[in-house]
Amino acid sequence: WPQKKMQRHLREKHEVTSAVRQLIRDAAAIQAAGPQVFKSEKDGKEWIVLPSVFAPMIFALGDEPSGVFMSRNLPVKPGKSLLEIGCGIGVATICAALQGATCVATDINPAAVENVLLNAAKYNVSSSVKGVVGDMFRPFEPAKDKFDIIFWNIPWNHVDEPAVSLSPLEMAVFDPGLNLLERYFREGFDFLSPDGELFVGYSSTHAEWDAAVELCSSLHIQLVEVAAMECGHVRIELLRASRIGAPAACAVHAGREGEREDPR
Secondary structure, three states: OOHHHHHHHHHHHHHHHHHHHHHHHHHHHHHOOOOEEEEOOOOOOEEEEOOOOOOHHHHOEOOEOHHHHHHHHOOOOOOOEEEEEOOOOOHHHHHHHHOOOEEEEEEOOHHHHHHHHHHHHHOOOHHHEEEEEOOOOOOOOOOOOOEEEEEEEOOOEOOOOOHHHOOHHHHOOEOHHHHHHHHHHHHHHHHEEEEEEEEEEEOOOOOOHHHHHHHHHHOOEEEEEEEEEEEOOEEEEEEEEEEOOOOOOOOEEOOOOOOOOOOO
16 A cells, blocks of 8 residues: 555554444443443343453444344254354354254353353243353364354454453454454364354454455455445444365455455
8 A cells, every 4th residue: 555545544443443442441341330231222132241241232333233233144043053152242142042043152251151141041042052161162172063153253353462462351352463363264164064154253344354355365265245234434244254275366255146346
């Protein structure tokens, strides 16, 4: 990019990072008082949120959290199995369980796993939900743990800091160096059933999109847009990832048959 455009890009990224951090501080101040109950305006669902667990309602676009939107567009059917990585309060897990899926929710934050189980009990789907504390796929064995759907509404905000410097709540929204995205793609396919599908929630407007596309090309991964939501200048996509035989000239489909384009 020309220097002025690059400077503007970096300034805008800094402003977004600062705004996100302020939202995190606001959320932490609210949650410090103890467990909260947040209501999704669109569907009326209420969600228990424990202190130190990411509250997606604080970052909701429009009238619902992005996790609710994405879970509505996952190919969930009765009898299917779902693994939600980085489950937080378990929005996708609970929505899938309510549709008849058998779900496993995992998070590196023990409080988040406890939170999922509380919400499962609230919606009477405890028998369909298992909580596992762990770092991404490390609690599982590829030889025996297979899932029809794997989903992560992954942290996609930009920050130029090492992950070790982030607080637990910041780790829920930032992915320095796209390290989490790379691990997810490198490891996730080993845990899919024969007809299983890997999904990721992302943002082409606020993530390091060009770097993500380059990463996918280097890993021979194609991303297909399943659904998208917009609010103001923010666009969030539910993307399906699949392996391809050779690096793609453009690693992103628009999600419509025969079309290929950058969703920005």
